[in-house]
Amino acid sequence: MTSMKTRFRETAETIIWAFVIAxxxxxxxxxxxxxxxxxxxxxxxxxxxxxxxxxxNKFIYHFKKPERGDIxxxxxxxxxxxxxxxxxxxRLIGLPGETVEIADGRIFxxxxxxxxPEIAKVDYLNSLPNIQEMDIPKKKFKVPDAFFLVWAxxxxxxxxxxxxxxxxxDDTKHGDSFMFDPRNIPGxxxxxxxxxxxxxxxxxxxxxxDEGIYVDKIKQQDGVGVNKIYVVLGQYxxxxxxxxxxxxxxxxxxxxxxxxxxxxYWGFVPEKNLKGEAMFIWWPPKRWQxxx
Numbered sequence: 001m002t003s004m005k006t007r008f009r010e011t012a013e014t015i016i017w018a019f020v021i022a023x024x025x026x027x028x029x030x031x032x033x034x035x036x037x038x039x040x041x042x043x044x045x046x047x048x049x050x051x052x053x054x055x056x057n058k059f060i061y062h063f064k065k066p067e068r069g070d071i072x073x074x075x076x077x078x079x080x081x082x083x084x085x086x087x088x089x090x091r092l093i094g095l096p097g098e099t100v101e102i103a104d105g106r107i108f109x110x111x112x113x114x115x116x117p118e119i120a121k122v123d124y125l126n127s128l129p130n131i132q133e134m135d136i137p138k139k140k141f142k143v144p145d146a147f148f149l150v151w152a153x154x155x156x157x158x159x160x161x162x163x164x165x166x167x168x169x170d171d172t173k174h175g176d177s178f179m180f181d182p183r184n185i186p187g188x189x190x191x192x193x194x195x196x197x198x199x200x201x202x203x204x205x206x207x208x209x210d211e212g213i214y215v216d217k218i219k220q221q222d223g224v225g226v227n228k229i230y231v232v233l234g235q236y237x238x239x240x241x242x243x244x245x246x247x248x249x250x251x252x253x254x255x256x257x258x259x260x261x262x263x264x265y266w267g268f269v270p271e272k273n274l275k276g277e278a279m280f281i282w283w284p285p286k287r288w289q290x291x292x
Contacts, residue, residue, distance in 0.1 A: 031056045031276070033073055033087065039254035039262065040089060043071070043118075044281070044291065053283035054291060058276035066092055066250060068109075069116040071278040071291050074252075074269050078144045080160050080231040081132060081266040087275060090262050093119060094251030096271070101242045102126050102264070118292060124257045127237040127264035129185040134160070134229045139208035143200050145270050146246050149229075150178050150196035151213075157228035158208075159196065162267055164246060165235050172198050174220050185232065237264030250274070 035044045035051040045052045056073045066072060070092045076082035094100040098109050105123040107114040114120060143149050147160050148168055159180065168178065181193040200206050200215045207214040212223045236243055236251075245251050249268035254260025263269070278291040 031058055039256050039260035041256040043255045052281045052287055054281050055279045056276040057279045060277050061274055069118045073275045074273045079266055080144050081233045090252035090254050092250055093253050094245045096247045098245050099242050100251050102237045122255055126239040127234040129234040131230050131232050134231050136229055139227050143202050143204050145202050148201045149199040151199055152196040154194045157230055160231040233265045236267050
């Protein structure tokens with residue numbers, strides 16, 4: 001009986017340690033990832049039923065900085081316009097502090113055309129702006145990195161605006177006026193700039209209640225009776241636009257440019273969102289290859 005108990009304990013310990021090691025590897029070293037869409041075709045196949053399965057190197061960016069041309073996996077947390085519960089995979093195009101432009105299907109960084117083969121082979125499309133209403137559970141959220149929130153009485157709604165597109169003076173404080181120009185956004189009803197009120201900046205917690213608007217739990221003004229929140233998408237790859245990439249952020253695009261909702265639409269990926277670099281396709285067997 002004692003021998004049986006000993007064997008049982010040893011087996012249990014082996015299983016537990018194997019589980020712990022597997023979790024450590026998955027969390028810090030390598031993770032399996034299935035390509036969910038066709039945004040990286042033809043490099044990575046994304047049919048929902050037969051999508052490529054890849055391994056992602058999760059420790060590499062602890063030892064080196066991401067490089068142009070890398071295929072990166074990142075979390076969408078705190079990126080407006082994206083499902084904030086998913087991981088995405090795209091190709092890294094622009095680095096922090098660089099100026100990026102899409103012109104005639106080519107990528108230009110700081111005025112020079114990119115010749116990295118994996119990037120140069122793609123014919124990139126320019127983006128068109130549009131406005132999307134955001135779903136904010138319980139109307140309580142943190143203003144995303146590099147964004148600020150304004151209230152627009154004439155439009156009966158709030159707008160999340162990116163500081164890379166809309167320049168905000170450093171000394172702006174709650175209640176200050178900010179002019180928003182929607183004339184380059186197709187389909188929006190307003191045909192001229194309208195006044196908005198500055199509410200909060202990146203990192204601040206906002207809660208919209210019937211009795212008032214709270215910023216970091218402090219009531220800033222009475223309630224406005226409307227809780228619609230909009231975010232402007234498609235402003236990060238427009239024709240003739242030269243866009244400065246914020247520090248500690250990256251610009252990413254899909255290889256399948258006509259069918260990829262990527263950095264052209266929702267902006268930049270904060271460095272802290274990067275989870276790792278795609279290593280190689282391990283399934284299906286006929287697709288076994290290093291990703292590049």
